[in-house]
Amino acid sequence: MQTLLLDGDAVDAHAETAAVIRAVEAAFAAAARDRAQMPAKSYVDLPQYNGDFRSMPAYLDTGEWDAAGLKWVNVHPDNPADHGLPTVLGTMIYSDPETAYPLAILDGASLTTKRTGAAAAVATDYLAVEDATSLGIVGAGVQSYTQLEAISEARSIEEVVVSDLDEARVTAFLERFGDEFDVREGSITEAGHCDVLSTVTPVDEPIVSLADVTGHTHVNAIGADAPGKHELADDLLEMATLVIDDYEQCTHSGEINVPWSRGVLEEADIHAEIGAVVVGEAAGRTPETGVTVFDSTGLAIQDVATAHVVYERALESGDGVPFDFFGGT
Template sequence: MDTLLLNQDAVDENTQMDEVIRAVEDAFAAYALGNAQMPAKSYIDLPQYNGDFRSMPAYMEADDWDAAGIKWVNVHPNNPDDFDLPTVMGTMVYSDPENAFPLAIMDGTELTMKRTGAAAAVATDHLAVEDATSLGIVGAGVQSYTQLEAIAEVRPIEEVVVSDLDEEAVAKFIDYFDDDFDVRAGSIAEAASCDVLSTVTPVETPIVSREDVGEHTHINAMGADAEGKHELADEILLDSKLVIDDHAQTTHSGEINVPYHEGVLADDDIDAELGDIVVGESEGRTETDGVSVFDSTGLAIQDVAAAHVVYEHADENDNGYPFDLIGSNVE
């Protein structure tokens, strides 16, 4: 039996975004219902290289499928300048839960982008106004693309405002989507006044103020993934319907980590975990809700769910490279 090697292009080709959104929603449900195992994300800090490694194992059961795997991912900010490598690289090992056979080794960087967009889409579907047609994006890096691709699957997005200090990145983003959406560059305030806002930056000082945000804007806070990162003003978090993906991760390294540890924000200020909303244990958007925020740190069950979709499509697309990883001398 062969293991399938799937590079970035293969992961991209095998990712049907609507299916990934449904699979990631299944993952949130499985977690809320106790049908998932997800040990805490572990870190190996490498200050001598200005970087770190993170390991993210998980297992989940959906209605008619289950999946297991582990993602090994790094964050090395010096990579682009020093080594001509991406800041973030990931490798996903996707295994058969029944017998532990490694079904596939796949590019985890592309997979992360897809599942991150899908997670924002799930949150948007439950928390944004039904007739949301405008999307603001702060940060025009690689993660911004799947934010638009995924959110457009759950809301009829027409207008997109993208804001970034890097004018070249903004121009590249606009050129990529210009045929499908009314995309324009704008200020942070213009982006934040849209029906939906996704923030995908690595900043440690908030860049979105309370005054910037529209009366009923839903915000996907996607950028914070380490201690000290913080994109939104504390007033936004305190005034909003605040939904998180996982308490341990968000208080450690999510958007709320700074105000939480400073005592500005407490557990009583958190309205729900997204999984509880998905399964109906907590309410999504109601008629009385104003601003809502989804604090996303990225969960290993999302990677496993997305990897399931990628692997299931690999045969029909006839891509990837099969190889004999385990060998024939099995006792």
């Protein structure tokens, strides 16, 4: 057997958006049906380097296919300025569950952006109004691109409003999508008054309040991925129908982690995990539903599901660099 080495370009090429969305949805369903194993994300904090590592292993069985893997990922904010490297690097090891053979080693950063967009698309499909045509995005970094690409698979998005303090990033976003959508720069309030809003910032002081959204806006809260991060004001979280991706991760390091630690939010304020909504154990949007929020921390099962899509497509096309990992086995 051989192991495929798949770089960022290969991941981008083979992580076809609709296929990744289906795989991530299947992963959420597998978790809800107790057909997945996902130990808690572990952190290695490195304050001396202003960074950290995160270890994310998982196994899932969708009933049609099963898969296992481990993502080793980091966040080092000083990398671009000090070392000419991305803030987030990552390596995904995708393994055969039956033999444990490493089938592929993939670029984890590209994988992360693809599966994060897919998770938002799944949540949008179940929680946004059916006739949603507008998308607001707060934060025009790397994640914003896959938010639009994926969410436009779930709803017929026509208008896009992007808000960011960095004009260069806004300009790049407008240039990328200007031919496909009616896309413009706007304030946070203008973005929040869209049918769907995705927040993809690293802030630790809330920047979106209840007044910034409409009575039916669905919010994908993507940015919070560590304790202390907090994009949405407490009044918005308290009012919304709140759906989370994973109880342990969200209460520890998701969008709700700060109000949860202060006792502002409690068990009764959480509507459901997204997997329960996918399999019908909890309701999605109904005619009575107002503002909805999806707290997305990013799950290892999403990484494994996306790696499955990428590996199978790369294998079929003959892409990637094969090598004999164990020397003749």
